[in-house]
Amino acid sequence: MPTSRRRFLASSTSLAAAALAGPAVVSAADARRPALLGGTPVHTGPWPSWPVWDPAWEEDFLRVCRSGRWNAAGGGPLADFERRWAELLGARRCLATSSGTTALITALHVLGIDAGDEVIVSPYTFIASYNAILAHKALPVLADTDPATLNLDPASIASRITDRTRAIVPVHIFGLPCEMDSITALARARGLRVLEDACQAWLAEYRGRKCGTLGDLGCFSFQQSKHIPAGEGGAITGMDEDLVDRCNSFHNCGRPVGRFQGSGFFTRGSNFRLTQFQGVLLLRQMEKLVAETARRREAADYLNARLGAIPGITPVRVPAESRGVYHLYPVRYDARAFAGLSRDAFLRALVAEGVPGSAVYKEQYFDGLLDEAIATRGFQRLFPAERLKAYRESFRELRGNRETCASVVALPQTVLLTGRPALDQVVEAFAKLQAAAPALAAAARAKS
């Protein structure tokens, strides 16, 4: 049951007292005053940096350097990684690629996406999910977001299906699993392919199975900021050997591979291969990932319980029997419970307290990328003008996504790796701003 602001304030006086229990240099008034209004920040000093390098890995790198086998051809750490990543996920196969974007482009090609097709995708995602579809001259059709889960609202997908729709791309945003049973059931009933954008969902679980093994194919990113970083990198996972062989061929200039021999020589393809150096990094990072995922989950559960008790802060809902991995840790912010203090003004106050909160994605379909795409000669030739007009107008119907973009407050994953004292400071900062919301709102109004 949500806590009322008044009840919360009565119980949170102990927070200010706790703040006073430290070195006596901070007065009670100063501890309560938001840092943005001249008070003392709750957290000072840095948060953990990312990615993390371990000198114990250097010998593995040097071995690759000395071997002279630096590219993807023939075994090596890269092949070991592919085998072990598939094992860890319970996938039949895994193929490493040069990035999450090239994994998506490859998988879409293999699933038959062609110029003039439509692909339904989550609007609430990193822009690469749109771009991979556009790379095929297909239309990224945006279904709506459920603000409670931040993921595709399964109920909004059916109305977006046209006779050109070929696939659905659910994005497990922040590593929070989508409601996959409804999505795959709808796809099966309508003859559509499902490609999971699991680029942020390493080891996320949906009803006992790992994200990336639930659709026809799944794609991962290992870019610098990710939980298993290799500078750049990606992977495609799947249960169907033939599909993964086709991906392998496409990412390797269209060479015949395994069960997929194509025309016997080259078929269409590109060079989206990863290097052995990244294979070394991924193997080592994978060992870390398992333990760190458990720590992030434990921290997220703790924050959900503590922050969820603050009026106006709501943890994100995950499907039953499912576990997120929190590439970012998000909550939803309701300005009405914060004396009308806008989400962005709240974020400024939070950052001033030393807590690195951010708003993450905005309504990026109004930013021009999609307008630019559909204005090209190619799209104008491929789609009737009235379809493109209706497509553009449909962005305004994304009410759930608008609410989501306006209400998310997210923390970087490194915060979840810090331990209880720092997590308690995060909670203290939110609680302090809740208590001071009227003063902050008044200051924001005076400034505007």
Ligand SMILES: Cc1ncc(COP(=O)(O)O)c(C=O)c1O
């Ligand atoms: C949801 C999502 N999809 C796709 C990508 C693309 O991955 P990459 O940056 O490795 O190309 C990312 C990367 O940030 C992502 O977060």
